Amino acid sequence: xxxxxxxxxxxxxxxxxxxxxxxxxxxxxxxxxxxxxxxxxxxxxxxxxxxxxxxxxxxxxxxxxxxxxxxxxxxxxxxxxxxxxxxxxxxxxxxxxxxxxxxxxxxxxxxxxxxxxxxxxxxxxxxxxxxxxxxxxxxxxxxxxxxxxxxxxxxxxxxxxxxxxxxxxxxxxxxxxxxxxxxxxxxxxxxxxxxxxxxxxxxxxxxxxxxxxxxxxxxxxxxxxxxxxxxxxxxxxxxxxxxxxxxxxxxxxxxxxxxxxxxxxxxxxxxxxxxxxxxxxxxxxxxxxxxxxxxxxxxxxxxxxxxxxxxxxxxxxxxxxxxxxxxxxxxxxxxxxxxxxxxxxxxxxxxxxxxxxxxxxxxxxxxxxxxxxxxxxxxxxxxxxxxxxxxxxxxxxxxxxxxxxxxxxxxxxxxxxxxxxxxxxxxxxxxxxxxxxx
Amino acid sequence: xxxxxxxxxxxxxxxxxxxxxxxxxxxxxxxxxxxxxxxxxxxxxxxxxxxxxxxxxxxxxxxxxxxxxxxxxxxxxxxxxxxxxxxxxxxxxxxxxxxxxxxxxxxxxxxxxxxxxxxxxxxxxxxxxxxxxxxxxxxxxxxxxxxxxxxxxxxxxxxxxxxxxxxxxxxxxxxxxxxxxxxxxxxxxxxxxxxxxxxxxxxxxxxxxxxxxxxxxxxxxxxxxxxxxxxxxxxxxxxxxxxxxxxxxxxxxxxxxxxxxxxxxxxxxxxxxxxxxxxxxxxxxxxxxxxxxxxxxxxxxxxxxxxxxxxxxxxxxxxxxxxxxxxxxxxxxxxxxxxxxxxxxxxxxxxxxxxxxxxxxxxxxxxxxxxxxxxxxxxxxxxxxxxxxxxxxxxxxxxxxxxxxxxxxxxxxxxxxxxxxxxxxxxxxxxxxxxxxxxxxxxxxxxxxxxxxxxxxxxxxxxxxxxx
Numbered sequence: 034x035x036x037x038x039x040x041x042x043x044x045x046x047x048x049x050x051x052x053x054x055x056x057x058x059x060x061x062x063x064x065x066x067x068x069x070x071x072x073x074x075x076x077x078x079x080x081x082x083x084x085x086x087x088x089x090x091x092x093x094x095x096x097x098x099x100x101x102x103x104x105x106x107x108x109x110x111x112x113x114x115x116x117x118x119x120x121x122x123x124x125x126x127x128x129x130x131x132x133x134x135x136x137x138x139x140x141x142x143x144x145x146x147x148x149x150x151x152x153x154x155x156x157x158x159x160x161x162x163x164x165x166x167x168x169x170x171x172x173x174x175x176x177x178x179x180x181x182x183x184x185x186x187x188x189x190x191x192x193x194x195x196x197x198x199x200x201x202x203x204x205x206x207x208x209x210x211x212x213x214x215x216x217x218x219x220x221x222x223x224x225x226x227x228x229x230x231x232x233x234x235x236x237x238x239x240x241x242x243x244x245x246x247x248x249x250x251x252x253x254x255x256x257x258x259x260x261x262x263x264x265x266x267x268x269x270x271x272x273x274x275x276x277x278x279x280x281x282x283x284x285x286x287x288x289x290x291x292x293x294x295x296x297x298x299x300x301x302x303x304x305x306x307x308x309x310x311x312x313x314x315x316x317x318x319x320x321x322x323x324x325x326x327x328x329x330x331x332x333x334x335x336x337x338x339x340x341x342x343x344x345x346x347x348x349x350x351x352x353x354x355x356x357x358x359x360x361x362x363x364x365x366x367x368x369x370x371x372x373x374x375x376x377x378x379x380x381x382x383x384x385x386x387x388x389x390x391x392x393x394x395x396x397x398x399x400x401x402x403x404x405x406x407x408x409x410x411x412x413x414x415x416x417x418x419x420x421x422x423x424x425x426x427x428x429x430x431x432x433x434x435x436x437x438x439x440x441x442x443x444x445x446x447x448x449x450x451x452x453x454x455x456x457x458x459x460x461x462x463x464x465x466x467x468x469x470x471x
Numbered sequence: 472x473x474x475x476x477x478x479x480x481x482x483x484x485x486x487x488x489x490x491x492x493x494x495x496x497x498x499x500x501x502x503x504x505x506x507x508x509x510x511x512x513x514x515x516x517x518x519x520x521x522x523x524x525x526x527x528x529x530x531x532x533x534x535x536x537x538x539x540x541x542x543x544x545x546x547x548x549x550x551x552x553x554x555x556x557x558x559x560x561x562x563x564x565x566x567x568x569x570x571x572x573x574x575x576x577x578x579x580x581x582x583x584x585x586x587x588x589x590x591x592x593x594x595x596x597x598x599x600x601x602x603x604x605x606x607x608x609x610x611x612x613x614x615x616x617x618x619x620x621x622x623x624x625x626x627x628x629x630x631x632x633x634x635x636x637x638x639x640x641x642x643x644x645x646x647x648x649x650x651x652x653x654x655x656x657x658x659x660x661x662x663x664x665x666x667x668x669x670x671x672x673x674x675x676x677x678x679x680x681x682x683x684x685x686x687x688x689x690x691x692x693x694x695x696x697x698x699x700x701x702x703x704x705x706x707x708x709x710x711x712x713x714x715x716x717x718x719x720x721x722x723x724x725x726x727x728x729x730x731x732x733x734x735x736x737x738x739x740x741x742x743x744x745x746x747x748x749x750x751x752x753x754x755x756x757x758x759x760x761x762x763x764x765x766x767x768x769x770x771x772x773x774x775x776x777x778x779x780x781x782x783x784x785x786x787x788x789x790x791x792x793x794x795x796x797x798x799x800x801x802x803x804x805x806x807x808x809x810x811x812x813x814x815x816x817x818x819x820x821x822x823x824x825x826x827x828x829x830x831x832x833x834x835x836x837x838x839x840x841x842x843x844x845x846x847x848x849x850x851x852x853x854x855x856x857x858x859x860x861x862x863x864x865x866x867x868x869x870x871x872x873x874x875x876x877x878x879x880x881x882x883x884x885x886x887x888x889x890x891x892x893x894x895x896x897x898x899x900x901x902x903x904x905x906x907x908x909x910x911x912x913x914x915x916x917x918x919x920x921x922x923x924x925x926x927x928x929x930x931x932x933x934x935x936x937x938x939x
Binding site for chain 2: 077372375385387388389390392393394395396397398399400401402403404405406407408409410411412413414415416417
């Protein structure tokens with residue numbers, strides 16, 4: 034693990050031609066990075082992942098934009114395959130830190146939709162970026178080890194996505210972003226999504242590897258939903274099994290805003306996802322879904338936060354996962370209700386299935402409730418495959434192995450039934466079935 | 472609601488103080504204090520050594536960084552009395568021998584009455600020394616040992632040494648280390664193989680000196696196929712100085728043995744109550760922790776069962792009632808080490824005023840514990856808008872055949888339920904108390920009668936004027 038930043042943030046800001054405020058933000062983040070310790074096993078939020086964090090090669094060279102552009106035909110094969118079936122309204126493709134390809138229909142541009150790289154947005158919509166960047170995920174939040182990665186990301190991010198949907202605009206199909214990891218690099222990215230009043234959009238971000246070899250991806254996603262805005266959001270990770278992925282997402286939901294979120298961890302050696310929603314307006318609704326499947330030596334680590342500040346809001350977490358071989362899976366989640374959050378409905382469910390002797394699971398669903406007129410519950414379970422269901426399938430002529438595969442796939446795909454992105458659900462079901470058969 | 476605090480202080484039933492001058496009182500936490508405690512008790516050298524090592528461990532270990540705020544306690548660790556010996560000469564054989572002042576206290580606690588009813592033996596602890604102790608003759612005949620922990624060390628040293636600190640070593644946690652250094656008082660129980668103790672063994676504890684920390688230590692050994700129910704109630708007068716209680720309870724449940732440990736603490740609301748309770752359960756054995764937490768300023772207590780032998784079972788049932796000024800951080804741990812082990816945790820908590828109750832628990836299944844099953848159920852009831860509750864359940868599962876479940880709900884005292892009961896002619900206060908009693912019923916029904924009655928009275932008292 035690194036103790037000083039491998040790159041000087043001021044030089045980085047100059048190289049990327051960034052405005053003064055951003056340079057200052059980067060140097061401020063550097064100070065936070067240097068002041069807080071790395072998470073250890075004693076850091077509560079990292080108790081099951083600190084060992085894996087130590088293995089992450091942060092010393093890899095930082096991925097810098099190199100001005101690469103590709104034509105649609107030149108796009109990586111994996112991306113092209115996805116494009117053929119994804120039915121996207123528009124999409125961006127990143128290779129390493131370069132935005133190599135972008136497509137957005139003129140019709141959406143004409144409505145004022147902005148879907149581009151963060152650096153282009155800095156040039157064209159500086160005030161919107163400045164007003165929101167780092168606001169949901171600041172470099173310093175708790176002043177402890179939990180700030181280490183957000184501070185690193187705030188100081189050294191080199192590329193990212195900016196999506197702005199103006200008030201009242203509804204985008205028909207989903208927008209897609211593909212990040213193709215480059216082996217041997219530390220890539221640090223950010224995503225900033227702004228949905229103005231009553232805007233509606235669907236956004237899918239996929240992280241994939243084209244080649245073998247270890248890569249590190251550190252990503253921060255900030256989602257701002259103004260009153261009445263509706264967002265379907267998915268983050269899908271299918272990186273190669275040598276890679277490392279560290280991700281934090283925070284959504285801020287104002288009055289009557291609605292989020293339907295999906296976190297998918299299928300790839301990487303070590304993947305950690307911290308997904309949180311801040312319900313700051315009454316009537317806000319955050320549905321947070323998760324699917325994960327660790328095989329081989331994979332470790333998938335999940336943290337959810339449902340932070341209710343406003344009254345009359347609703348949130349629901351549903352995370353399901355499986356581990357086989359020596360895979361380890363972790364779910365930690367917190368429902369936090371402030372004293373101001375009366376009349377809240379908040380739920381949290383975590384279900385896990387272990388498929389082998391060496392696999393393990395840790396589940397820690399937590400509640401911190403400081404308001405009394407609320408409906409709040411959580412449940413977690415760890416259970417083997419139901420023998421009765423296996424028996425039933427056997428009576429229908431399905432062998433044990435085939436029946437097990439069927440039941441595991443059904444267990445995981447259950448979550449997909451609740452996502453707003455039907456096309457993505459079909460693709461994920463296929464990937465899951467492949468991995469189950471693995 | 473500051474009036475609420477005052478109300479509790481005024482009404483604190485056991486808040487009287489007896490004028491009994493202690494013979495020896497040791498303040499401050501030093502090796503010197505520890506040596507003097509050991510000397511005053513006439514302990515063997517190994518115990519003195521054990522205490523001194525534990526004190527070293529205590530100094531080395533950091534304060535817990537999680538859970539309730541203990542900073543105020545840390546400031547005043549040196550101001551507590553670590554040993555107080557009342558002016559009585561050893562355990563009294565009969566009620567007549569007990570000093571008048573102390574008798575009065577017990578009368579107010581209702582002990583002689585309780586004894587007349589069903590009690591098999593009363594090991595009542597007055598500050599640190601057991602001053603009154605009685606076991607029914609038939610128990611003695613069966614070979615059941617029920618004595619003070621000091622007497623256990625003196626009279627049954629070999630047996631004592633075999634189990635003492637083996638279940639909770641001093642290095643387990645900072646307050647177990649503290650207890651190991653300065654322990655004083657508590658019970659030593661041994662039930663021989665196959666012996667069933669039909670009536671519960673009871674010990675009452677009282678803390679009677681201002682600023683006095685009590686370091687009760689209990690060791691219970693239930694031999695093969697034996698059966699016992701041990702009951703402990705804690706209550707103490709109310710003083711302005713913040714007091715400290717850190718107990719260590721160790722229970723060894725042998726093959727096919729059956730044991731139950733019931734405790735209700737009703738410490739005054741300036742007490743830090745930091746207790747380590749742990750049982751090891753061997754093959755086919757069963758252990759129940761029944762845990763009630765009503766008093767104290769801060770409680771940190773997580774009764775644990777280590778299911779070591781095949782088919783071992785354990786249940787943990789708990790009730791917590793946190794009022795303004797109280798943070799009750801309680802829970803349970805089930806550690807499954809063997810095949811076919813099973814466990815159940817039921818936790819019911821009530822928070823009133825600005826009170827905060829937290830459930831913190833662990834279910835751990837090791838690689839070899841095939842077919843382990845555990846179920847956890849936590850329900851929290853919030854009375855007032857300012858009331859708080861937390862749930863922190865940890866599940867660490869390393870076996871693919873385990874079946875583990877956790878469910879928790881948070882609800883408030885429902886207006887419609889109160890309204891319904893009012894339409895049936897119940898005054899509002901009584902309706903509220905009835906709902907609270909119904910809420911804790913699944914746990915309360917397991918309580919011994921005296922405790923159940925006391926708990927109901929307390930709830931009625933607490934629910935007066937709490938709605939509307």
